[in-house]
Each structure stands twice: as structure tokens, then as C-alpha cells.
Ligand code: ADP
């Protein structure tokens with residue numbers, strides 16, 4: 001007998017479609033259907049059963065091999081689609097692997113989980129035990145585990161996962177891609193052996209598919225993954241942990257613009273299980289929730305084994321200058337590096353800018369080299385070519401200025417390559433390594449680098465945020481933040497928060513073991529308010545002050561934001577559409593007193609005003625309730641009159657990158 005089903009097809013259409021079938025199907029079944037009049041086959045998920053409609057329907061072509069999604073997971077996927085305003089079928093498609101199941105025996109060519117013997121865990125400290133005891137596994141509750149790097153958070157997570165497995169359940173551990181280091185996987189493998197599955201962006205489709213099946217079939221108990229692992233259906237989910245919950249990389253910036261932490265909290269709620277957020281520098285949204293009682297707050301104040309926090313020195317680059325040293329190096333830093341080299345200890349220099357210099361300028365006429373496609377300057381790399389970090393445009397670097405033909409194009413500012421070059425000159429016998437995206441493009445390179453650091457084959461490590469997170473080297477005793485100012489001047493209400501987090505995180509790399517660590521922070525802005533709190537390592541005071549700003553300016557956590565980003569090749573058309581949208585929204589807001597507190601800002605040029613040849617404008621909406629924003633945007637999406645073929649309107653709910 002034929003039955004009729006609403007299905008969500010993997011295509012950019014917002015609504016569900018009706019298909020018929022004689023197959024045995026259920027809600028959450030993964031199927032293949034033919035889309036419209038085309039003969040294109042697409043995958044789809046069965047959402048609901050329905051009545052026979054009064055029009056001709058097509059039959060569902062086949063049922064896929066995957067287990068049906070649970071009702072809870074289905075309902076969560078629907079929430080994701082509605083909340084982030086993304087087509088339902090495209091959201092659903094994320095729950096399945098790209099390839100079909102491998103029926104052959106898996107080749108053991110390169111195993112993703114290291115094959116090592118399980119080791120018994122350390123005995124938890126009293127404080128750690130108390131935290132574990134205060135995280136009951138039987139119902140929904142968000143927990144914030146607040147503790148500096150090295151305070152034993154990861155051991156707490158592992159114990160909670162262990163308890164969860166003991167109860168016959170599975171666990172999900174999310175962390176930023178950049179922290180998903182071989183070291184971390186190794187540590188989990190030592191504890192959980194082959195009960196572990198791992199999903200990250202460096203896996204091949206085949207590997208990812210295999211890992212997906214291991215967890216979806218219930219064989220593996222713990223899934224470790226970056227952001228997208230959240231979409232893996234885990235049949236018996238009992239606990240979610242989000243490490244470094246403050247990380248901006250939990251937000252996906254293209255296509256489905258979801259925030260993995262926020263979406264995970266909703267998944268935990270729907271599944272009625274606890275979720276642990278961990279951080280040394282929580283996002284202010286999370287901190288607010290934890291201090292107002294919505295989340296349970298657990299603190300791990302001390303580092304394990306009484307390892308003390310590193311000493312932090314803030315040095316003024318304007319005053320500490322000598323002619324013998326490059327502009328970016330204070331004599332104190334030079335002394336301290338020399339001292340470490342003598343002692344055979346390691347140093348790391350951190351600068352969040354790769355390349356030789358972020359721009360080149362003519363010393364006669366002042367001409368700059370901008371990217372022809374984007375509103376940014378080109379970065380100089382290895383004195384040979386100029387590169388756009390946004391669109392990948394590059395050209396050869398010529399010293400002669402192409403504008404005035406007499407001047408010389410001078411590198412301006414600082415990048416990791418330049419730091420490496422200068423360090424090589426100042427410390428000719430030191431062994432250097434650089435870790436940035438130009439140097440480390442594969443996981444294996446990173447593994448080699450880690451091995452070299454561990455085996456003391458590197459004296460000075462120079463790197464971008466690649467070295468800021470997750471790494472732990474026993475012999476690393478000096479960390480320098482070369483230019484703390486990078487990031488201070490960004491036009492973003494979260495600029496201070498990000499600076500505080502990044503500096504704290506980088507500092508956390510130093511002296512994590514027996515040797516006392518030191519952190520040198522060089523800056524042109526010693527008076528900057530963030531530095532005061534960094535120096536005293538007082539996150540809580542920082543958060544208090546920063547929350548006060550947020551409240552005054554009606555920013556999150558005191559408001560909800562949505563950003564409408566318009567982009568197109570024709571600038572006038574983009575501005576025109578943006579203006580029409582603003583007027584539409586203004587009328588809507590004015591027509592209903594519920595929306596009294598809604599603010600519409602802009603349209604204004606996006607901070608990155610041109611990208612890949614497209615002009616970008618944005619409208620920012622602020623409201624006290626997410627539901628208000630959701631309603632307004634829904635109304636906007638229904639307005640076909642406000643759609644223009646040449647201009648895209650991208651919707652970003654709870655935006656993280658403001659530009
Ligand atoms: P975090 O996740 O907060 O950075 P970790 O859990 O990684 O902290 O702990 C820091 C270091 O201390 C690690 O090397 C870990 O193995 C060790 N450690 C943590 N808890 C204990 C414990 N109870 N006993 C012994 N060593 C511990």
C-alpha cells in the first residue's frame with residue numbers, strides 16, 4: 001500500500017516536499033528522491049507522514065543504508081534549520097557521511113586512532129572529584145568548567161566520559177580544529193583505546209565515513225571531533241563536552257552559519273543530558289549564564305602539581321629600543337631568549353600575522369599595493385611575491401614602484417617570516433622552526449614539528465595562532481607575544497574579549513611542567529585596559545568590566561544580534577537593496593509595539609568592504625529576544641519583492657565575525 005511522506009530534500013528549498021512510497025519508512029529515514037521535473041536524484045530525509053495530496057506525487061526511489069535518525073535528533077535538526085534560517089534538507093544532509101558503507105575489510109594502512117595500550121587514569125584530586133560528582137549524568141544541565149590551562153579540566157572530562165560509558169551510553173567531545181592535535185588524540189586513545197572515534201577536517205571521505213559508522217552503529221563510545229562532528233547522529237548520546245567553548249571557530253562562517261556550542265546546548269536539552277563547557281577564558285555569553293545561575297559553575301583554580309602560572313612581563317615597544325635590535329625586539333626579550341638558549345630551554349614567539357610584512361608602501365609616492373579583488377593590502381611573502389589572504393590572488397613582488405617608477409616598495413609592519421629572518425640573524429646557532437599556514441599545510445607537518453619540539457630539536461619556535469592552542473612542551477619556558485596590539489584596534493565589540501583570550505591562551509603554553517614559565521608581552525599600548533587584566537591573570541575582573549560595557553551598549557549577552565550581509569558585483573544595486581530592506585524592517589518594527597526595543601543599524605559598508613570582487617554591505621539587528629529577530633527575518637525572507645538576482649542576502653544569526 002502506498003503511503004505519503006513529507007521529505008526534506010538536499011537542495012536549496014525552504015519547504016518540505018510530498019512523495020509517495022511502498023517502502024517501509026519511518027520518520028528519520030534517509031532516502032533518495034528525484035527532484036521536480038529534472039531527473040536529478042537527491043538524498044532526502046523523511047520528516048512526517050501525510051495525507052495523499054490532490055496532485056500527482058513521485059515515488060521515493062530507494063531507502064539508504066543508514067539507520068533512521070531518532071525523533072530527538074530530527075527535531076534538533078529542524079531547530080537548527082529554523083533558528084539559523086537554512087534550508088531544512090541541506091541541514092539534514094549534514095547528518096550523513098559522504099560515501100556508502102565500506103563492506104570490504106578496512107585496510108590498516110594509516111590508523112586514525114593510535115593503537116596503544118590503555119593506561120589506568122591518574123587519581124583525581126579532591127577538587128576534580130568534587131566537580132565530577134557535581135555533574136550528574138541523568139538530566140539536562142549546562143555546566144561551565146572554568147579553569148586555567150593545566151588545571152586538570154581534560155582529566156575531569158575523561159572521568160565523566162568514563163562514567164557515561166559505564167552507564168552504557170556514548171559521549172561527544174568537541175574541540176576547535178586547531179586543538180585537535182595528535183597529542184590530544186593520543187591522550188584519549190590511552191584512556192579509551194578503540195572505543196574512540198575521531199572526525200576532523202583532514203580525514204578523507206572514506207576515513208570519515210568509516211568513523212561515522214563506528215559511532216552511528218554504537219561500536220565506538222566516544223566521538224572526538226571538530227565543529228561538524230556535532231551532526232553525527234549518536235544513537236545513545238549521554239554527555240557532550242565542548243572544550244575551549246569561547247573559540248570563534250565553533251561558528252561556521254559559510255553556508256549554514258551555526259554555532260556548534262549553542263546548537264550543542266539545544267541538542268543536550270532535547271536529549272535531556274548534561275553538557276560541559278570548558279575554558280580558561282569563557283565567552284562573556286557563557287560567563288553571564290554561569291554567574292546568573294542558568295549554567296552551573298565549577299572552578300578549578302590551581303594548576304595540577306602546584307605548577308605555578310607563568311610570570312607575565314609587559315614591555316613598552318616605544319621605550320625599550322636599541323639600534324642593534326629590530327624594532328620589534330626589546331632588549332629584555334633578547335636577554336631572555338639568550339638565557340634560555342644557554343640553559344638549553346625552549347622559547348616560542350607568537351605573532352598572529354604570517355608572511356614577511358602585511359603591506360608594502362612606496363617610499364617616494366606612498367602608493368600601496370591593494371588586492372584587485374578585495375579591500376585589503378597584499379601581504380609580502382619571502383620577498384618574492386605579494387599575496388591576498390582572502391582570495392588567494394598573488395603577483396610577483398617588484399621593488400620598483402609601478403606608480404611613480406622612481407620609488408621603492410618598502411615592506412611595512414611585521415609577519416612571522418620577518419621574525420624568523422631577524423631571529424636567524426640575531427641567534428645564528430639556534431635551531432628555528434616556523435609554524436604558520438604557509439609552513440604547515442598538512443597534519444603530518446604538524447606532527448613532525450611536535451616531535452621535534454618534544455625531542456629538543458628546536459630551540460625557538462615562531463608561529464601564529466597555530467601554536468597558541470592545545471600544545472604542551474615540557475621544556476618550553478619562555479613565550480613571547482611579539483606584538484600584542486594586533487587585534488586591539490579591530491572594529492568589533494568582541495575585540496577586547498578576543499585579545500584577552502588569545503593572550504591568556506598563548507601565555508598558557510609556557511612553563512606547564514617543572515621549569516618556571518615566563519611570558520613577555522610587547523606592545524605599543526601599555527595602557528590598554530585588556531593588558532591590566534592579563535597581567536594579573538584576572539579573568540573574572542575583566543569579565544565584570546567588559547560585561548558592563550556590553551550592557552551599556554546593548555550587546556550580547558544583553559541582546560541578541562542578527563547580521564544581514566548583502567553582497568554583489570554592482571555596488572549601487574547592493575546599496576539600493578540594503579536600503580529597501582532597512583525600510584521594510586523599519587516599517588515592520590514600527591507596526592508592532594512588541595518590537596519596540598529592536599534596533600536596526602545600517603546599512604553600512606562591511607568592515608571588509610569588498611571581497612572577491614563583490615561589494616559588501618550589512619545591516620545589524622539587535623533585539624532582546626531571539627524570537628523577535630527570527631520573526632522579522634522570516635517576514636523578510638517571505639518578501640519576494642526584496643530579492644534581487646545580482647545581490648545575495650546572507651543571514652547570520654548570532655554573528656561572531658562582524659565583517
Ligand atoms: P587542562 O585540560 O585544564 O589543561 P589537564 O587535564 O590537561 O588540564 O591537566 C594538566 C596536566 O596535569 C596533564 O599532564 C594531566 O595529565 C595532569 N593531571 C591532571 N589531573 C591529574 C591528576 N589528578 N593527577 C595527576 N596528574 C594530573
Ligand code: ZN
Nearest residue numbers: 371374388391
Ligand atoms: Zn583578494
